[in-house]
Amino acid sequence: MAANGRKIREQVLALLDRKGYRPLNKIDIARELGLTGTQRNALRKTLRELERAGAIAHIRKNRYVLPAEADLVAGKLSIHQAGYGFLTPETPGQPDIFIAAENIGTAMHGDRVVARISRDSPDDRIKGRREGRVIRILERAHDTIVGTLQRSPNFYYVVPDDPRFVHDVYVRPVAAVYDRRGRGAPKEDRRSQTAATVGDKVVVRLDAWESRHVNPEGEIIEVLGPATAPGIDVLSIIRKYHLPAEFPKDVLDQAERISEQIGARQLEGREDLRKEFIVTIDPDDARDFDDAIHVEKTKNGWQLGVHIADVAAYVEPGSAL
Template sequence: MTTLSLKDKIMAFMQRESYAPMTAEEMIFAIPVKEEPMHEFWDAIMELEKDGYVVKTRFDTYGLPEKMGLVAGRFQLSSKGFGFLIPDNKGTKPDVFIPPRKLHGAMNNDRVMARIDSHTAGRRPEGEIIRIIQRANIRVVGVFKRTMDFAFVIPDDKRIGSDIYILRKNFGGAANNQKVVVEITEWPTEEHNAERRSAEGRVVEVLGYVGDPGLEILSIIKQHDLPLDFPDNVKRAAARVPDEIREKDWQGREDRRDYPVVTVDSEDARDLDDAVYVRRLENGRYLLGVYIADVSYYVKAKTLLDQEAQERGTSVYLVDRVLPMLPQRLSNGICSLNEGVDRLVMSCEMEIEAETGRVAKYKIFPAVIHSHHRLSYNLVRAILEEGDKKTREDYADIVPMLEEMRELCRILQKKRARRGAIEFDLPEQKVILDDAGKPLEIKQR
């Protein structure tokens, strides 16, 4: 039996209504766990305590936090000095207000345990942090401010709660008013009578002087620990993926290359992962085809590429660059539905009734497409709303299809309105930079 299943077994036992705090030795005989090696039980109970799921009392007995007036969760500190504990099981428990005098060294995003001091009906409960379970801010980005023999780093994120104290031996070559990355070596103590009110740290990286071009973007990347590049083994795995579709890749796929499929994205988009096609059928319905890049064909489960994508979670779009989830060889190449090339996709083709917008039938299948045009939102607007003659002539082969798309869009919008859906018209802004990376203007997309 694994340690994980032992944890579940222990938690289930302690969550019984009849459970009363007991020692680990008593628990061994009460559960029982005789068939498991004893060291696995001790590992499991210590991990549960370390992670804040169980509490060890001064009598060496174990109990559940919620049965002892305690709550564990993520701490969010405001710039005004107070904070809130967001419980682990947020759906069933309210946030807990933590006043400044009861933080006891907790910093923003730390996982903590708090004691509930008061809970008045109709008001948010108030508590006091009694334990830091896991620190969140191992590294902090900020501005280096030096005196003669020591320095402070003022964090960019004001929710960190305090400046970071730096001894002279830990300056790391930093100069006054430089942006630096600091690794925290000593935390503000949790004890109620603490003398150390600031964290201590050492400079591990100098990013540049305040005001340097591109420094703010680099600071954001470092502050959120975003990866600037891919590991060499991931790059090698990406290099083994073919640049073009091979004949064997077509097997079992339907051919949609003769459909005038188009992509519609912003002008600066590089990874084009979806495409569309519409035509009116003889039965009066609309055929809507939605084609999604078949990334899973090239990125197999549990491979290096899959594990790296899982670690990153998403592509990150910054003002001047994109930090992609997959190497650009894939995200901008074989997995991007670029104009004028064949690509593998997963397809969903739907027949939609013109009168009601109801999907009469649909089919999901793997296919091959050939993107006929790479359109932008501004191009489509020029064709459909502004009626720009030159643009309509340049894209004459798909203007009728775009007009049918507009008709279908209006039908689906009416269906949404009948269903009571809310339309959020939130304009998206784009920051225009010069060659040095300084902002020139903010435009609406």
């Protein structure tokens, strides 16, 4: 924002917060601030930005007030899997606001929203709790979701992994969608890379959701694989939180340089059990093998040895690893 825009923003907020302020429209605000010419154009832009950010509220007769004056509160929405939610106000010290399921509208878990405090809901319905209704979504927390592809007789939908996303998402398939028995798949290719199968974990890009009377919709943008396949659970979490899926080159290079031979320095202070018959207890499809056991016959019975890899011995503080 230009310096002129920042100054006007500060002036507007100071005006609306002034003791005795009566709601004004943009023309009256410009007059009150002594703005002329291009400054008035900057004012219109500033008012739009402040309203979009939830810093001011637009009320009847195109007048502007601070949100609190219109019983409005901006904050982050947290939705329970049962459908209701709580708004955590951005203003420190304010209590959370209860949002009934029917008052959430098209907001989703994590969204930044504006809610209006309900005057017809007594604060003491549950002692100390205020109730409200979402009237505006300021910022979506998620543009994608991860879930499992399912099918009804007439359409396909995705059940989100996160139970706080309480609505199934209707989807348009990427190329082809078919069931495990291959129905709907092209004869020459029963499983192409661009096709999704019912039961697959998929990533869906969400469309704009305008009406709570219909489910949200979206498009499958990535097929992760069968939900029960090894590693898919980890990959789903990576996609859900937008984590990097590949290690940086310097990390891989350092890992490659680690010798598979155990040197004398590494044996210092350790007991060498390499002659024992030790077996891992990690499954065949594990991503790492760092737990193992061995048993040994003694004069008093059997002795069980439990072995856990000392990963820290290979990771130096401050290194790429």
